[in-house]
Amino acid sequence: MSERKLKVALAGNANVGKSVIFNQLTGLHQHVGNWPGKTVERAEGTLFFGDIEIEVIDLPGIYSLSTYSIEELISREYIAVEQPDVIVNVVDASALERNLAFTVQLLELEPRMVVALNQIDVAESKGVIVYTEELSRLLGVPVVPTVAVKGAGLSELMERVVEAAGKREKAKPREYGTEIEEQVNSIASMIEAETPYPRRWIAVKLLEGDEEITAAVYGQQPDLRAEVDDAVATIEEIHSHDISSVIASERYALASAFAHESSSHVVPERGIREALADATTHPVWGYIFMTASILTIFFVIFSFGDWLAGALDEAFTVVKMVYFNALGSGSAATFIWDAVIDGFIGGVVVALPYIGPFYLVLSVLEDSGYLARVAFLMDSAMHAIGLHGKGFIPVMLGFGCNVPAVLGARIMETERERLICAFVASLVPCAARSIVIMGLVASYVGFRWAMLLYLIDFVLIFVLGRIAYRVAPDEPVGLIMEIPGYRLPSLRTTAQRTWFRLRGFVFEAFPIMIAGNFVIQVAAVLGVLGVVEEWMSPVTVGWLGLPSAAGVVLIFGVLRKELTLILLGSLLGGNDFSLFLSPVQMFVFAFVVMVYVPCISTVAALVKEFGYRAAAAISTAEIFTAMLLGGVILRVLLALGLP
């Protein structure tokens, strides 16, 4: 028998255990990256089922196939264009009705499909029993009950997938009410435009006024618009609601009917989960619990990170010794170390120790259901800086390190919100910047001045956040999300996901960090830095009133901000800064370091998530702000008569 290959896509709502199924199926054979040019995670993997190689792709968790979010666009394009052999629709048995509304939409794309009825154990504990055969009959596709966290039902699921792949027939859309179905069919029969989508689906999307589809179809077939408008008018006349309400209602009516016919429901007693759910969004206890958890998260991420960073640093010091002992300290060896190896070490020591635990914690927060509660509690506060509640986690993480903060921005729904969130997060004073603020301003000028710097930064975040909110394209979106029940995250899924995300980060961000380091070191060797320092002096000396050495310091600060202090000390010739800098200069220097540009690791994260253009725009905006306001602050402080 020759080896067969199958392509399978997992699709379903968020929080249904889709990733758990993915991880159970593919184990360690997976790759996590981004969809090309998008801030959306793309997880692919392979498994062997008998002699069949099955390639599995985990589509993003979504609720609809409209164009509201990038995830939805990606998913529908993937299904229609890539045409996977089988779609596995993962359905949460404990929230059947809402999940089936998405199933109804998937069926409209007419793929070969199998439904994985997941979390039947959770459903049973909620008093819901689903009759799978009945559900299968209603949907017209196989339904396999699964408990993904335990791996139950997955091999049967794969058997059905292989069976379905071998069949000619595809899933059929379920029918709406006759008055709508008539219009849909008549539009469908008139479509001549070439698209990868099934005709009926196109017809429905034309009626709904889907931007992408209308543009594509009317571009080829402009006369169809009048027919569609007529059909819309007819339907709206009958239902006295606008067409998108009518169609959404039709889908939910189908989902509701399927759910009621295929399940029975008894109301269970309230358990510990419900009590916990109540307490964690309580107007008083909720905030107390949240503060405590966030402090704990901080403590865990950063104490572990610090420890690991320190340990790695020591280890690399040994490596460095061995290296120079072996090769001697000639200029070639030094150059290779500084320009190539040090960039890599920087990535390992600075970024990884914090990003590993961050990915772990984020995964647990997402899977346990707590993230949704935090977003609920913080929504109104986050509106002040132009974001909704989900943005709180990344922004808060920024205080530790901006890199995980930028990566965490992907929990927002749209590209617009993600970009604003990452931008705001990159302005948050991270631990490295706090070192400069504390080490310079707090110790030499006074603690209150250090606090003033933080205050200025918060005002800046507020103002720039509002500006970004105004200038960013597209309309802002409010908070709308499911609040899932509490669940214990699966250890295996959490570990696997953390590992693969971490690996993805290393592959995508490390080259940028290494290249950045290389460029700066080469410039140093070629003596370009002196020229740059001179070239920068109108700004650094003239406008900011700093010693000219600050120019080089600021350039190297891009690599690691906490090193700016040490570097400044060594260039100025000592570690007592009060000998070389006036209090005002210290304040201005710390301010500039705080704001001027995210460090190279953060820039790398920005590039990874948003591309070079956005990363460059954010960096430029921040350099400009830092330089402009730095000079203003200098003049204000001097005008106030400070030394």
Added chain:
Amino acid sequence: MSSESVEEYLEAIYGFNEQGELARNQELSEKLKVSPPSVTQMIKRLADEGLVEYEPYRGACLTGKGMALAQKVVRKHRLIERFLYDFLKLPLEKVHAEACRMEHGVSDEAAVALCKAMNNPETCPDDDPIPECPLNVESCGECEEAREAAGPEHPLTTQLSNLKPGEEGRVTFIRGGRQASQRIMDMGLTPGTYVKMVKAAPFKGPVEVEVRGTSLALGRGLANHVFVNVEDEGKPWLRAHPHGPHHGAAPH
């Protein structure tokens, strides 16, 4: 109790709640010129009817139902004030009392027509906001048609965000941008769906609602876009005018 005095109470409580305050019995008694004991008695009855929630010693606030009814009356009141002031050129100090007498006799249909005739004013002459149009229209262009379809008395509708924890309503329509309303409907809040308020976050934060067996969090802004019918099923529950608009107004 007469529906008119119910309306007067709800209107007064609305006035306090609008400022973000609970309505205290003492203040209500001053505002309505009624003795404190009768205020206490009336508040208790309103609470029994599910129109207000009363916290002893702190005051009363409107439930979703109470809000729906209050919005209806306040809307009429403020539209009439606008009309008296702008069109009939009555002096500002007289329009309030006049509107108080007229508001109970105007049908819902006529109120909508008045709104249309004045180009959908946003505030009354005292600059207080006029509650939003309760009909399923995107713009005033659809006013006549919607008015025709709705008949003389409109069902009790209010924004989802006004429901109190535990209260239920049925989605009637979603107002707002295409994207926002599409999103809301994608999550299951389609017209006709029953939705139950679970809780509201403090500081005008989001609301948590139960719909189709799942919990949803909605930002306050989005929850303001969703209009729900808060009438009890089956019984056309306390209507402002049980016998239609021409029911004789009680002496005032």
